[in-house]
Amino acid sequence: MTASHSDSLVVLFGATAxxxxxxxxxxxxxxxLLVWQVVDLHSKKVGTLxxxxxxxxxxxxxxxxxxxxxxxxxxxxxxxxxxxxxxQFSQLVSSDLKVLGRSxxxxxxxxxxxxxxxxxxxxxxxxxLLSDCFYTFYDLRKEFxxxxxxxxxxxxxxxxxxxxYLGLATDEAEEDFGVWQVKTMVAIIFSMLSEDxxxxxxxxxxxxxxxxPCSKSETVDSETVIRARGLPWQSSDQDIARFFKGLxxxxxxxxxxxxxxxxxxGEALVRFVNSEQRDLALERHKHHMGSRYIxxxxxxxxxxxxxxxxxxxxxxxxLSKENQVIIRMRGLPFTATQEDVLGFLGPECPVxxxxxxxxxxxxxxxRPTGDAFVLFSCEEYAQNALKKHKxxxxxxxxxxxxxxxxxxxxxxxxxxxxxLIPTLPTPIIPVIxxxxxxxxxxxxxxxxxxxxxxxxxxxxxxEFMGDATGDIKPHGVHMVLNQQGRPSGDAFIQxxxxxxxxxxxxxxxxxxxxxxxxEVFQCSxxxxxxxxxGGTLNRSGLSPPPCKxxxxxxxxxxxxxxxxxxxxxxxxxxxxxxxxPTTRTPQASAAAPPAVTYYPAQAAQLYMNYTAYYPSPPVxxxxxxxxAAPPGAxxxxxxxxxxxxxxxxxxxxxxxxxxxxxxMKEILSFFQGYQDLLHDASARS
Numbered sequence: 001m002t003a004s005h006s007d008s009l010v011v012l013f014g015a016t017a018x019x020x021x022x023x024x025x026x027x028x029x030x031x032x033l034l035v036w037q038v039v040d041l042h043s044k045k046v047g048t049l050x051x052x053x054x055x056x057x058x059x060x061x062x063x064x065x066x067x068x069x070x071x072x073x074x075x076x077x078x079x080x081x082x083x084x085x086x087x088q089f090s091q092l093v094s095s096d097l098k099v100l101g102r103s104x105x106x107x108x109x110x111x112x113x114x115x116x117x118x119x120x121x122x123x124x125x126x127x128x129l130l131s132d133c134f135y136t137f138y139d140l141r142k143e144f145x146x147x148x149x150x151x152x153x154x155x156x157x158x159x160x161x162x163x164x165y166l167g168l169a170t171d172e173a174e175e176d177f178g179v180w181q182v183k184t185m186v187a188i189i190f191s192m193l194s195e196d197x198x199x200x201x202x203x204x205x206x207x208x209x210x211x212x213p214c215s216k217s218e219t220v221d222s223e224t225v226i227r228a229r230g231l232p233w234q235s236s237d238q239d240i241a242r243f244f245k246g247l248x249x250x251x252x253x254x255x256x257x258x259x260x261x262x263x264x265x266g267e268a269l270v271r272f273v274n275s276e277q278r279d280l281a282l283e284r285h286k287h288h289m290g291s292r293y294i295x296x297x298x299x300x301x302x303x304x305x306x307x308x309x310x311x312x313x314x315x316x317x318x319l320s321k322e323n324q325v326i327i328r329m330r331g332l333p334f335t336a337t338q339e340d341v342l343g344f345l346g347p348e349c350p351v352x353x354x355x356x357x358x359x360x361x362x363x364x365x366x367r368p369t370g371d372a373f374v375l376f377s378c379e380e381y382a383q384n385a386l387k388k389h390k391x392x393x394x395x396x397x398x399x400x401x402x403x404x405x406x407x408x409x410x411x412x413x414x415x416x417x418x419x420l421i422p423t424l425p426t427p428i429i430p431v432i433x434x435x436x437x438x439x440x441x442x443x444x445x446x447x448x449x450x451x452x453x454x455x456x457x458x459x460x461x462x463e464f465m466g467d468a469t470g471d472i473k474p475h476g477v478h479m480v481l482n483q484q485g486r487p488s489g490d491a492f493i494q495x496x497x498x499x500x501x502x503x504x505x506x507x508x509x510x511x512x513x514x515x516x517x518x519e520v521f522q523c524s525x526x527x528x529x530x531x532x533x534g535g536t537l538n539r540s541g542l543s544p545p546p547c548k549x550x551x552x553x554x555x556x557x558x559x560x561x562x563x564x565x566x567x568x569x570x571x572x573x574x575x576x577x578x579x580x581p582t583t584r585t586p587q588a589s590a591a592a593p594p595a596v597t598y599y600p601a602q603a604a605q606l607y608m609n610y611t612a613y614y615p616s617p618p619v620x621x622x623x624x625x626x627x628a629a630p631p632g633a634x635x636x637x638x639x640x641x642x643x644x645x646x647x648x649x650x651x652x653x654x655x656x657x658x659x660x661x662x663x664m665k666e667i668l669s670f671f672q673g674y675q676d677l678l679h680d681a682s683a684r685s
Contacts, residue, residue, distance in 0.1 A: 325402075
């Protein structure tokens with residue numbers, strides 16, 4: 001049993017099969033040792049010192065672990081698993097307390113890592129619950145610094161430095177590993193008690209993640225936010241909170257990121273209660289969620305508010321009911337009413353507040369988007385609703401997913417901020433350096449990967465290329481998408497030299513990726529751009545793309561030739577319809593400076609939707625910075641000979657209502673008979 005003002009401490013020390021000290025828990029290795037002893041804070045008596053080995057699923061010990069602990073796989077193989085050891089821990093602590101005549105206790109550990117980075121994550125992955133005592137503990141390093149302010153800072157403290165500060169014996173060789181640490185921690189506590197130190201403010205671990213809305217007017221400290229990348233698309237805020245189990249996430253602090261189509265893109269921004277928790281979260285870089293490893297990077301408060309913040313009163317009212325499970329419905333008939341949705345869900349999954357628990361997503365003009373969010377008061381009702389995934393309402397099947405308060409805000413912000421008549425965005429100047437452009441010319445310093453699994457991502461390609469990954473140019477990985485924006489099974493890689501490209505083609509051709517073999521061809525930048533426009537490339541040579549049919553080639557804008565590539569992170573900020581020129585009057589056009597827009601270079605001109613650009617190692621996937629251009633910069637850029645300027649009158653037309661499977665060839669055929677106009681536009685440009 002624990003209490004806020006306990007009369008006893010249980011001094012706890014542990015070790016894993018991997019890293020030790022400041023990196024404890026950073027490598028996901030399992031716990032292999034627990035040592036503990038009860039300390040009576042009033043009588044200054046101690047209970048029996050207990051040492052228990054823990055049998056890990058993986059008994060392969062790191063060299064550091066073998067050297068420091070002296071433990072062997074053979075010895076650990078005879079130990080009990082973690083769940084049994086924790087049961088014994090509770091029983092032995094209760095027995096020692098009874099002997100000392102005490103009833104309550106609080107754990108005391110050397111720092112945060114054992115509790116937050118080892119015990120909580122491991123038990124969460126193994127699907128068993130920790131007892132309540134592991135949600136409250138004292139950090140001996142913080143307590144020591146409070147008692148002795150002139151000692152080293154908390155992050156620089158160790159058991160040995162604290163003992164040296166007090167003049168205690170520090171010869172670890174005299175005792176078994178773990179035993180010396182616990183005995184020394186007990187001696188340190190007694191020294192602190194002699195200075196009248198009182199243990200009153202324990203550290204706490206949140207039992208569960210709390211959902212809630214976030215306003216754009218809030219101030220979010222950038223030192224508390226991280227970006228998680230590589231998440232399974234179906235992961236929810238609760239799954240992310242479980243990945244960070246042991247760390248305290250702020251209320252409503254999980255924001256799932258959406259792509260330009262409103263679907264999750266495998267990233268999330270997570271806000272923690274303080275910078276200390278954020279720093280611990282960064283140590284979980286490349287830890288696993290299921291079979292996938294998750295990348296964790298620093299992010300900013302501004303990025304978090306851009307995703308999670310909202311201003312709509314309707315959304316705020318919808319999310320005001322706290323601790324609700326949110327489900328997103330997608331694909332609703334545009335004529336669906338609240339009664340239709342409630343009838344579809346049925347009595348087995350009652351919606352919180354009835355109609356008040358429904359939020360339909362609409363365009364600014366009031367038209368429905370086919371999306372809605374639903375509140376449920378408990379997990380059971382939400383699970384019943386999810387069982388209706390892809391059931392029929394009217395004549396359409398409905399998709400149901402777990403959602404978050406941040407996703408509600410993000411979806412509403414996306415649709416409500418879409419202008420009815422899109423206009424050109426503020427001119428931008430790219431902060432990325434000029435060398436990051438698509439390759440051109442006849443030098444065969446590129447390779448083409450053909451036959452990739454459709455589920456393959458950037459990480460799969462880098463793993464497939466092995467040691468050759470280090471020879472990829474920055475921003476040199478290009479995933480090719482089809483006309484529907486889905487993976488085509490092709491990718492192009494820009495290597496640092498033709499020799500490197502040749503070696504990769506020889507080494508990796510017909511090598512297996514997942515359950516498919518992948519063909520690897522050496523090619524030039526010119527050939528790569530040719531294929532990105534819709535042509536084909538194989539060992540027999542080139543076949544022209546549909547856009548090269550006689551008299552049907554779209555206008556080629558020479559002004560685009562030297563433009564820098566917009567990376568995926570920045571391209572997502574600009575919707576396709578926002579690239580259209582604004583309607584101008586003759587007077588306005590005479591006075592206004594020309595708009596400056598940066599497009600992919602050369603053959604990628606009007607086919608940006610065909611290719612997804614990824615930063616390649618060692619570039620960190622943080623958001624690329626773009627700044628609004630001041631008027632003077634716009635004028636200067638417009639006067640430069642290399643500036644890409646979007647042609648204005650008669651250069652572009654917008655087509656609405658196209659079938660989803662429409663390709664470039666169909667669009668060009670649609671304009672049969674208007675070739676002269678197309679060529680006139682090309683000549684004017």
